[in-house]
Amino acid sequence: xxxxxxxxxxxxxxxxxxxxxxxxxxxxxxxxxxxxxxxxxxxxxxxxxxxxxxxxxxxxxxxxxxxxxxxxxxxxxxxxxxxxxxxxxxxxxxxxxxxxxxxxxxxxxxxxxxxxxxxxxxxxxxxxxxxxxxxxxxxxxxxxxxxxxxxxxxxxxxxxxxx
Amino acid sequence: xxxxxxxxxxxxxxxxxxxxxxxxxxxxxxxxxxxxxxxxxxxxxxxxxxxxxxxxxxxxxxxxxxxxxxxxxxxxxxxxxxxxxxxxxxxxxxxxxxxxxxxxxxxxxxxxxxxxxxxxxxxxxxxxxxxxxxxxxxxxxxxxxxx
Numbered sequence: 001x002x003x004x005x006x007x008x009x010x011x012x013x014x015x016x017x018x019x020x021x022x023x024x025x026x027x028x029x030x031x032x033x034x035x036x037x038x039x040x041x042x043x044x045x046x047x048x049x050x051x052x053x054x055x056x057x058x059x060x061x062x063x064x065x066x067x068x069x070x071x072x073x074x075x076x077x078x079x080x081x082x083x084x085x086x087x088x089x090x091x092x093x094x095x096x097x098x099x100x101x102x103x104x105x106x107x108x109x110x111x112x113x114x115x116x117x118x119x120x121x122x123x124x125x126x127x128x129x130x131x132x133x134x135x136x137x138x139x140x141x142x143x144x145x146x147x148x149x150x151x152x153x154x155x156x157x158x159x160x161x162x163x
Numbered sequence: 164x165x166x167x168x169x170x171x172x173x174x175x176x177x178x179x180x181x182x183x184x185x186x187x188x189x190x191x192x193x194x195x196x197x198x199x200x201x202x203x204x205x206x207x208x209x210x211x212x213x214x215x216x217x218x219x220x221x222x223x224x225x226x227x228x229x230x231x232x233x234x235x236x237x238x239x240x241x242x243x244x245x246x247x248x249x250x251x252x253x254x255x256x257x258x259x260x261x262x263x264x265x266x267x268x269x270x271x272x273x274x275x276x277x278x279x280x281x282x283x284x285x286x287x288x289x290x291x292x293x294x295x296x297x298x299x300x301x302x303x304x305x306x307x308x309x310x
Contacts, residue, residue, distance in 0.1 A: 007225060015220060021208075022217035024201050026184055044181045047218065051181070055224045057304065058177035061204065062215040068172070068310050075260065075267070086300065093303025103300040104231065111264065111294060116231075146262070154257035154266070155249040 007055065010038060011046055018047075022059070070120040073150055074127045076134065077113035079106075079143040085115055088141055092117050095137075097130045112144060124149070164212060164310065167193065171203060172213070172310035212310075222271055228278040229271050230297040233264040234289070241265065244289045253281040264294065 007015070013036045023031040029047070033040040050056040065073055080088055085103045092115075093101040100118040117134060121127040127147065135142050170193060180188050190200040207213045222229045236244045241259070248254055248268055257268040272278040282293050 015225065018218050019220055020217070021215055022179075024205050024216070026186055026197055026201070028185065029181065030183070040183070047181050050218075050220075053224070055221055057219040057221050059179040059181070059218045060175045060177045060216070061172055061207070061213050062219065063172050063176070063310065064211055064214045067210075067212040086302075089300065089302035098303060100304050101302040102231075102298040103302070104296040104298055107294045107296075110235075111233075148260040148262045148264075148267075150258040150267075151261050152259035154245050154259055155254060155268070156256050 007050075010036065010042070011050065011055075014043060014046055065120055069122050072121045072124045072127045074119050074121070074124075074131070074147040075150070076117045076119055076131055076145060076147050078115040078117070078134075078138065078145040079112045080115045080138065080141050081143070082114065084141045088138055089115065091137060092134055095130075095133065097121065098134075113146070164207075164210075167195070168203060168207060168212070169310040171200070172207070177305070227271060227273050228275045228297075229269065230278060230295055231267065231269055232282065232296060233268075233294045234266045234285075234291050235263050236265050236289075236291060238265075244291065247288050248285060251281060251285065253277065 014032060017032050017035045022028040025031055027040070029043050030040040033043040036043065047056065047059075051059070089101055089103055092098055097119050098117045099120060100116070102116045104114060104116055106112055106114045119127055119130045119134075121130060127149075131145070131147055135145065174192070175189065179185060182188060184197065186200050187197040190197045193200065204213070204216055208216060234244065234248075244266065245257065245259075248257055248266065253270050253272050255269045255271040257266065259265060260267050270278060270281055272281060282295060286293055
């Protein structure tokens with residue numbers, strides 16, 4: 001487990017001011033600083049620190065999959081021996097079509113899968129080809145897998161902290 | 164969307180600078196003005212080609228709890244359950260998927276206690292058990308989509 005780096009009230013205000021996006025103006029961090037009531041240097045220093053600690057994963061654009069033509073978004077789920085999942089997880093996560101990749105608990109007998117990889121293709125055949133590539137990489141460690149396509153987005157909001 | 168928009172999307176999925184004039188810095192890489200870069204990002208957001216622009220925060224490292232959960236919902240009861248699940252502020256995303264486990268949602272709460280409470284509430288109000296699948300380990304989270 002990663003140690004939890006403490007965030008204080010000012011960090012929290014910076015997060016609240018930026019979690020739905022950075023201001024689209026020439027000096028966005030200065031705008032955040034005015035909103036929070038601290039100096040721009042302090043906002044930048046704190047955000048740099050949050051980048052280093054991993055509190056901020058990255059700063060940039062988040063494309064909409066569908067708008068870029070990635071219409072087939074498959075949650076691929078795999079039954080992999082527990083003792084191999086860490087090593088294989090790192091290798092599958094490095095594939096360029098995998099956007100998220102996790103070890104999760106099984107729920108036997110209904111749900112034997114302990115490894116999840118989200119893959120993105122322009123259509124289902126492309127996703128199926130990606131799944132074959134993952135299966136080849138896993139080899140004998142692939143004791144069964146499925147692709148669950150999303151059929152409908154029922155709700156999608158950003159991950160937010162409260163005010 | 165033209166070639167420059169595609170280049171911006173491909174180059175800027177991370178690494179936006181933290182500096183006094185970050186747009187000017189990035190614009191120089193594309194040989195455009197700061198104003199043009201800002202206008203293009205604005206219009207890509209407006210047209211929903213981008214869903215966000217800014218820092219992506221790591222919910223668990225902010226002390227929160229994030230979990231994927233699924234439920235087996237019969238077709239005839241799906242809309243009723245979706246309404247209950249979607250109405251909960253703790254549910255960030257909810258997807259219908261083509262599987263017996265037909266509803267998959269992400270629960271984001273500020274504490275593990277709030278997470279447990281939300282799960283219990285969903286089970287109580289819908290009448291179906293929740294298969295909670297909090298991550299044991301994360302190997303990769305990122306976007307590598309090509310525009």
